[in-house]
Amino acid sequence: MSKPVVATTSLAGCFGCHMSLLDIDERILELIELVEFNKSPIDDIKTFTKQCDIGLIEGGCCNRENIHISKNVRKTCKILFSLGECDLMGGLPALRNGIPVEECIREAYLDGPTVGLNKEQILPNDDELPMILDKVYPCHEIVKIDYYLPGCPPRADLIWNALVALVTGDELKLPYEVVKFD
Amino acid sequence: MKDKVQNIIRNYHDDRTRLMDILLDIQAEFKCIPAEAIEVLAGQLNMSKVDVEQTLSFYHFFTYEPTGEYTVYLNDSVVAKMMGSDEIARAFEDEAGTKFGSVSEDGLVGLFETSDIGMNDQEPAALINGVPFTNLTISKVKELVAGFKAGKDVNDMVGQTGDGRNSDDLIKSMVNSNCRMQKGSVLCLEYEVGSALKRAVNITREAVIETVKSSNLRGRGGAGFPAGLKWEFCRKSNGDVSYLVCNADEGEPGTFKDRVLLTEMPEQLFEGMAIAAYAIDAKEGFLYLRAEYNYLKAYLEDVLQKMRDDNLLGDKILGSEGFNFDIRIQMGGGAYVCGEESALIESMEGKRGEPRNRPPFPVQAGYHNKPTVVNNVETLSTVVKIILHGADWFRAIGTEESAGTKVLSVSGDCRKPGVYEVEYGMTVNEMLEMVDADSVQAVQVAGPSGVCIGPDKFDQKISFEQLPTGGAMIVIGKDRDLLKEVALNYMDFFIDESCSSCAPCRSLTVILKNKLLKLMNGFGTMNDIDELYDWSKYMKQANRCGLGQTAANPIMTTIDNFRPLYEALVKTDDEFVSEFDMDKAVEASCKYVDRVPNVH
Structure with a gap:
């Protein structure tokens, strides 16, 4: 039987969840025995080359591209994981929710203390740029999510345990320290 | 301003646990709690400003900004909306020239919405400068706002006073009691004020507790804890001092029976409180009265004074050596959660009305951490009749686990809304017949925290066993969008x-x-x-x-x-549907950066 195919992607997040995935350390060698990676920053495959079995999304949706990607991942992967706080609930980027998007753009490009170089007061409006959404949406409001792995970031052991359990069909181990953050 | 605030604080002897009263007085004086007042409060009460603010920001009726010379709080609860409060709101906005949630430019009229004000049987209703105006119509609103503009006193705009004791000189309110309680039940059984207390002080405290215990009287506020047991726990708690509190903070939307008991038979309640105080050996008692019922305060104070004059309160009550007890009215500030007994106690201590962790229970460590009994208005009123007629008499009324009667506040789609006293065990069907309701889709029992039942359950009995209720019964007609x-x-x-x-x-x-x-x-x-x-x-x-x-x-x-x-609301077989709307989501940002949205 061929190995299950895994894809991962990072949207409006900080890549911390992917760092945490790398924190499984030498078990990554075991992991590649168990699964094959497709589109993912880990192997730097940028577009899907085939249907996948498992998708992991880090980060919520703050722009049109994020929405597009999450829908695409949903379409391509049989089982979808929400990875980390930003994907689950919007996380830090969602701090802007509640502030009008105009104000956020003004602060970022016109009024902020670090915008001195923008002497011509240009606002990013090139058609190539993804359009900014009115707020940051958690992925489960956009597509159906099958499993949630909470944490900021989720512990390496949680990601490892979840993937291994799913692939082997064994019971998922959830020791206290892996899912509690206090 | 500073002098005025300082004087108010001095009236309460610089006591920070009286912060609720102090804030109420300041709010009444300035129509808000000004920033300067917060500083004076912090200084004089030796609190941090944040401590003052965390109390004041908790309660609905304390505000940072002035609420207008005429402050209108319009009820926005379910029954108010059913009776057309939205139209009334629009009429207020048109006449006053300002929107709800704001004050007119000249500072004359402030329009605000509020949760249920305990007038469900006469909606739409509003509190204007604390005075209730009920059965509002568009023409009445026009009249009222014209009155504001002419500078009339709200009390002079009341007009015809309501039924029962609402026309008392100290109430003079247009509120109707709509009291449909039958003479001869339990609470309406005629009696001579003071006779029950007299009987109580002639037996031991333990005997009073024993009588209430064996009567199976359970708390009428909703939770149904046995009253006698509560008293016994309090009595057995080791405390040099204990307190009695009557919970008159009925904030559950749809409940208004306490208002009627307070208006029509306050002597019975205060006598019940005195009996409870005797049983638990409390010297001080409190009536925690919801802010919305402030219009009853002067009247209730007067009743208390008369009872003191008759030696039913005060020192050596009815000549009983060592039985000294008096009652103070503590006003609330507009917070539903204060109906929860530990939150109520926090509020009485001048704090945010946040429920405490339990244990310890209030009977162990309540007000000022002393053993405290908190009972509902109806519970304490009922005690009077139990003492007079005995536990066996009381237990014989009602059902096995629900002795006695229940006072119901009935409102909504029925022809006879009002307050009824029914024997426990009455079915919902019988109740609907009593209140003259037909084409009923649902009955909301016990307010929002209760249950919404349909006709297949209308044969259930109003009782702790089957259908417990603190009193609210809202009838919802067939045509409503439930x-x-x-x-x-x-x-x-x-x-x-x-x-x-x-x-x-x-x-x-x-x-x-x-x-x-x-x-x-x-x-x-x-x-x-x-x-x-x-x-x-x-x-x-x-x-x-x-x-x-x-x-x-x-x-x-x-x-x-x-x-x-x-x-019926589900239009698809799909497992998942997203509400996300790309066009809407990118509209604002594209407009701001001057870009044509291209979502396809």
């Missing part, structure tokens, strides 16, 4: 009234409401209905007080009893 007019409104109520201490109560209420809206907006799936129900279950387990534990009941009990209404 989910929109009732369930959704109640979710808004809980979101407003949550003290936000427990995360599920703070957040899940909003999440549940949004999911309900998703269904109503046509984006729901069968999964959404299941999730609504499954998530609601966590509220019971994961919140500290009764408010949070029952805050999902409007959704849970309507799914239980009216699931087809939910299923």
Whole structure:
């Protein structure tokens, strides 16, 4: 039987969840025995080359591209994981929710203390740029999510345990320290 | 201003535990709590400014900004909306020239919405400068606003006073008691004021407790804890001092029976309090009166004074050596959660009305950490008749586990709304006949935290065994949109009234409401209905007080009893539907950066 195919992607997040995935350390060698990676920053495959079995999304949706990607991942992967706080609930980027998007753009490009170089007061409006959404949406409001792995970031052991359990069909181990953050 | 604030504080002997009273006086004086007053308060009460603010920001009727010379608080609860409060709101806005949630430019009229004000049987209703105006119509609103503009005193605009004792010189209110309690039941049984107390002081404190215990009297506020047992626990707690508190903070939308008991038979209540105080050996008692009933305060103070004059309160009551007891009225500031006994105690101590962790229970460590009994108005009033007629007499009324009678506040789609006293065991069908209601879709029993039942359950008996209620019975007619007019409104109520201490109560209420809206907006799936129900279950387990534990009941009990209404909202077989609207989501940002949205 061929190995299950895994894809991962990072949207409006900080890549911390992917760092945490790398924190499984030498078990990554075991992991590649168990699964094959497709589109993912880990192997730097940028577009899907085939249907996948498992998708992991880090980060919520703050722009049109994020929405597009999450829908695409949903379409391509049989089982979808929400990875980390930003994907689950919007996380830090969602701090802007509640502030009008105009104000956020003004602060970022016109009024902020670090915008001195923008002497011509240009606002990013090139058609190539993804359009900014009115707020940051958690992925489960956009597509159906099958499993949630909470944490900021989720512990390496949680990601490892979840993937291994799913692939082997064994019971998922959830020791206290892996899912509690206090 | 400083002098005025200092004087107010001095009236309360610089006592920070009286912060509620102090804030109420300041709010009345300045129509807000000015920033300068907060500084004076902090200085003179030796508190931090934040401590002052955390109390004042908790209560609905304390405001940072002035609320207008004439402050209108219009009820926005379910029954108010059913009776047309939206039209009344528009009329107020048109006449006063300002929107709800704001004050007119000249500072004359402030328009605000508020949760139920205890007038469900005469909606639409509003409090204007604390004075209730009921059965509002558009022409009455025009008259009122014209009166504001002419500078009239709100009391002079009341006009015809209501029935019963509402026409008393010290009330002079247009409120109607609509008291449909039958003479000869329990609470309305005629008696001579003072006779029960006389009987009580002639037996031992233990004997009084024993009588109430064996009568099986259970708390009438909703939880139904045996009153006698509560007294016994308090008596057995080791404390040099104990307190008695009467909970008259009936904030549950749809309940107004305490208002009627307070208006029509306050002597009976105060006598009941004196009997309870004798039993638990309390010297001080408090009537925690909800802010909305402030119009009854002067009248109740007068009743208390008369009872002191008759030696039914004060020192050596009825000549009984060592039995000294008096009652102070403590006003609330507008917070539903203060009906929860430990939150009520926090509020009495001048703090935010956040429920305490239990144990210890109030009977062990309540007001000022002393053993405290908190009983409902109706419970304490009932005690009088139990002492007079005996435990056996009382136990014979009602059902096995629910002795006695229950006072119901009936409102909504019926021809005879008002206050009824019924024997426990009456079925909902019998009640509906009594209040003259037909074409009934549902009855909301015990307010938003209770249950919403349909005709298949109308044979259930009003009792602790089957259908417990603190008193609210809202009749909902066939033509109403049950989910929109009732369930959704109640979710808004809980979101407003949550003290936000427990995360599920703070957040899940909003999440549940949004999911309900998703269904109503046509984006729901069968999964959404299941999730609504499954998530609601966590509220019971994961919140500290009764408010949070029952805050999902409007959704849970309507799914239980009216699931087809939910299923009718689902338009698809899909497992998942997103409400996300790309066009809308990018509209604002594209407009701001001067870009044509291209979402396709």
